[in-house]
Amino acid sequence: MTLLSVQNLTVQAGEVPLVKGISFDVQKGEWLAIIGQSGSGKSVSASAIGRLLAPNLKAQGKALYNGKDILQFGAKEMRRLRGTSISYIFQDYQGSFTSFHTIGRHFEEFLKAHFKLSKAQRREMAEQALESVGLQPEMYTRYPFQLSGGQLQRSSIALALLTKPDLVIADEPTAALDSISAAKVLRLLADLQQKTGCAMLFITHDLRHVRKHADQIIVMKEGEIVEKGDKQSVLDQPQHAYTRSLMAASPSLSAASQLLKGDDTSCVYCN
Template identity: 40%
Template sequence: MSLLSARHICKSYPIKNYQFAKDDSFDAIKNISFDLEAGKTLAIVGESGSGKSTLARQIIGIEKPTFGEVIFNGERLHFSSIKNKKMRFKNIRMIFQNPYESLNPQARIGTTLEEVLRINTNLSNKQRKEKVANTLSRVGLLPEHQHRYPHMFSGGQRQRIAIARAIILEPQVIIADEPLSALDVSIQAQILNLLQELQEEMQISYLFISHDLNVVEHIADEVMVMYRGEIVEYGSIEQIFDQPKHPYTQTLFASTPMYRKRFKEFEKPDFKTKKGLKEQGCCFAQRCHFCEPHCQSKPPQLIAQEDGYKIACFKAE
């Protein structure tokens, strides 16, 4: 049984159209389903605006999905349930992209970490301080760092602090939303190694959001490719990286220097809108090299195969 599952998650945002005096809506994510096993990493990849962070907000409970459900350890998480909120907060934690913005600049690091324990545990003051010191050591910082403010640390150290805050309650799932993108390349490797060490030590499951395919290849067990709020391809790391089949996934690889040689024919896709193309067709039809008339009239279904691989493409079918 999967540790964390999403079933048919949809999220729409209202749009006020003052010109015609009527409301409309924008579908940010559409019919997203996945399963995350204990101790494994599911990477969510796609360009900016594909709905990756929006999906993360639905899973962790920052926003309420328009439709669908999140299941943790076999139990459906209700958005309004106080019990579910406490369980979700303790067991599903998040690491944000910018560590400095996610930390209170006016609070010492020790105070920030202790606050999490004070609200969510029954530990004494002494036990909380010991827990904070041990957690800082666990992420490669010194216990005395708890007396400093966020501005006194480097970017890599701040991300270690953010990781410490995420693991201090010993969660089962961590959602990492672009945790390396704000860091120097030399620091990225250190943080990536730390995340892998913590996963092995604590058996944490990661929902890892990234646009960096090189990082994804090193940390992920499965990959879910999103475009314009939809899943276009889903499979194991070997299936996606050895032989990606969806034209959008191939385009992503072609735009990454490390993989460009293998997919050079997709390096310069045509971004011009094709005449007569309607929104009810495939979400990638406007940019697809293989777009045919039937791609413009109806969307392809996400077809699952016996080995768990899924793809939404008429050409691949």
């Protein structure tokens, strides 16, 4: 069943097109990866879907979420959608928390904005969410600068999945982490996706990240989709020259992965 259907989406900065009429569907519960190098328009497309574009960028086309066009939503509908149905995970984990609020306060504010729950219930939900991403509940009272990068990214994942959204848009969530933490965060995301059954729109410039977890792959170049299909067909028989060059550029240690199979933390490229 189609959850999100993007139809002929264009994003322009003045006269310059950044995204040139892309269309794709996200099915319920699937992991869709968008790959492409920096400047290929993948992040801008994701921002357009969440209505998070900078004021100088204009989006046209349609983004149908359960049949309703997000790009036409009013402010109130948008707030409800963002709170409960679509959530984001960012690359810059350091900047995604307000520095002078505790981690817990972010959860508190979020829950308060969308649900009628008692203070104790909110606290309990937040602590459960923190535990579900492998953090101690004590993190609730910590400030963002007291946490490591991986812990912060886990907290933001906990926050993103708190209300069990149908669609999680992850914009290079591991790009700023070291390889070991990145591998752990990726596996965590995959686990949580299995558990909650949410769809994942995963944006990355790194083919290694999609090998293991993605169901569908979209390859973008200069604002256009050059190739899309399920993971096996794109990875095994890349049709477009650009995809082939991307694959050639990604360090694939297939031999090493055979040797070190089952040991994720020591072989981060195996993902």
